[in-house]
Amino acid sequence: MDPFNKLPAELRVKILVKIRCRRTTSRLVQASPIMREQYLTSRAHITRTLLALDLDAEMVRDAMAVILCSPQYSSGGYATFLDRRRCRYCEAQQLSNLLLEPLTDRNRTLIDELDKLHGRLLFFIEDYLTKATAVFPPREYRCLSVFSPRQTQLTFKGQPISARFDAENLTGPERKRLLRAFLRYELGSLTWQMGDISECRENKRHECLHTGSEHRLRRKPSPGDEDAMFCIHTYPDPLDREAIRCVHTYLESLYGAMFAQCADSELPSSSRRLDAGYYLDAFYAHPDDYLFAMGAEGRLPGTSHLASFGFGLVTPLLRSATSGGRQGRARLKRWFRDANFSYVMGDVLRWYPHLGDSFYAAAAAAAEGEAYKRGPAMYRMLCPRISNTFKTHKKLYRQRAWVFFDDDRLIHLLAESRIFRRRKTSSRRNLITRTLNGTRGGCGDRRLMRLLLQINHRSGTADNAGHLLKTR
Template identity: 30%
Template sequence: MDPFNKLPIEMRLEILLSIRTKEPMAALIRASPALFRLYRSVKAKILRNLVAADLDDELVQHAVAVVQFPNRLQFRKAHLAAWNERQQPNPLQGHYPEIFEKATSRSPPREYLCVPNIRASAADGHSVFRGQRITASFRTDILTDTERKRFLQAFLLFELNCKVVKAGAAPRFRPGHGVSYEVPKVMISLRDDDALRCIHTYVCSLHGAIFAQCGDAWLPEPPNESSLEPGLLFPDSLYLDPNTYMLDLGIPQAHGGELAAELAKLGLELVFELLGYDTSDPEQKESLLVRLENLWYSYPRLKPRYRHLIVEVSPNITDEGLIYDHLKRQLTSTMEVQKKVFEQRAWVFFDDARLYPSRIITRHFPSAAFLVNEGDKLVWFEGWEHNSARIRALCRSQKWHDDYKKGMGSDA
């Protein structure tokens, strides 16, 4: 006899939602047919609760409250009120599932043009392109504990490193022209160092997506939808280069054209602020452009450049795996395009290939030979032509695609 069968459905639901870890949940639904039936009907909501427990939002709230506790007395009341109401800013909000959704997509360049909707609840997380809902959040409950830990460590180390860089620290520096000292470093594996680079590339790509949505960027069709329109051309067809969309937006290519990388070193706080603007609203979009312009003109003050200050790779720490070792052998470090493609596809985080399209990593991670050949190919654009910067820019333009459709319609 199932004792839970006598309880009202509302109470059964409360019981399921109160469980914070997977093992007790599994044991309970095995023992109770009534709870198992209810679990199946509300599985998505329960899984999101379990993921939230994995992320331990409450501990994040405590940690943020401690780290950001104000020195000035007049700010402490509001700070403690925000902590009590669990309203401290969570630096991982939206990014945890989004990076994996983009990395494992059948069309990463399309997904990377989108940004996480930070206004959405955790239960309704999704990405947007100029306010339009595009993709539901990645199911992070299917990650292994190792994968989850690897990601969280990389994200938190990246954010801490950004704060150190932003403070103007160097490997050896003199705060306030006082006694010099060396920045302490934590020893990590080469894989963890590569994970930090993946997070930096991901944050750069968020700035690139913001540039794109402020400009005239075209969002490609999903890969399963047939289209007669020309798509993005190489290398845009493989990865999002934030500097390309910066130029499309009209930001001058000064200082090496690395604005996204310079902004990324300011960490998640700036990203969170910029994602708060709704680019589908003309007034908010204009305000965002003004904010970006101000950031651009402050560029000389953004020095020093981003680098890993608080970590050091130790040859004595190993963190190997079949897929990581295989891809590491394939990666040609001197080829920047290949490195960025691998980093945008989160090559260091997963234990195996199960989450990649068709579970075949060779299609998702191009070889150096493939990339060289792809760059030399002729492209079809009003006839066969060499792949040029002009043609690539047109294929990225929403206006050009609109005009192309009109032309195709009039020809028909």
């Protein structure tokens, strides 16, 4: 007997809304016929309610811009394609919040598209956080997730490795931060041609008929113009900029994982002996490690270039890498080897050059200032203790999704956050601060490595960490 039969319809709907996890909802409606019937009956209401919980009005407009700027809505010749895409963006920015309007046939179609986009981004967010919260990130960062509600594990060459993160474990603010960053990155990748996008957004006008090159001749580029390629504001908030960098780092890692699985590679062991002199090699997953194993003879761009295409390109490639077995990976390797990216290499990165930490370094430093104090607790804790001279430290924290979390409850290995939380370990805190600020001669990384391993060993979070404390 189905226990949900005894519940009124209103309570069943509240249960389906309260779950907020697509995988759990899928399992529930498969196990309970009455809940399946209730879900199908109230699907429109449930979908609108769940989307309204995750997306504010600005995020809905950005999401609609992603939908309207997609290739299915923008077709024709190259120039027509760009002009239409620019006008589609302006149209999306003038739309009211569809989640608050009465349901019409057009709104139903757009809400269905919005729900699909929301689900696709949540899939990538869960994959990102699975790797960001792993005990040994280089291991999980070589794995891929399968596009299937029944598959709940990361896989490496078809073999399940570890359980995927559940977005239900996120707080409301964390979900919104992640969805906002992923939406803006995808929108930026779709609108990288739009040199005047900031003007269109601010003035709410359809003056989108000049090309990006004409715009560059009309007005000198500035840090604000480059940042406007993200369709945020003329001068985006430093926290938003760092969040988008985190998404870029994650997309780089997806291509790195595909390269690793197409190549003759094996997963690194989390219990291997780590040389204390190679802290970054031990905990940072380098996305370009297997780039040359693809056999593209220099024609294949690096993962940073590929990431700039957003989720539209990586989605079908990920399906090929995970669903076709060995033959699928072989086809993917041939595609990477035969693809010609030379015709887009000059302009495709037009919208994201400021992702690099050295781009407009002085302006970026002046803009960031004390902005980190408005960020989440994890970011506030770690940001002032990182030196800008050690770029890999920032990349390491971006792989850990440091700008999104309210606290360190989900991080298994990020020992610094535990240290900074305890006043009794001020001497260790000072040691890490001095190390991150640039101890010369390479000994800084070795000292930090030993300290991290000691803390992990005492907290029981690292595998077989005892023998790792030995000196070289």
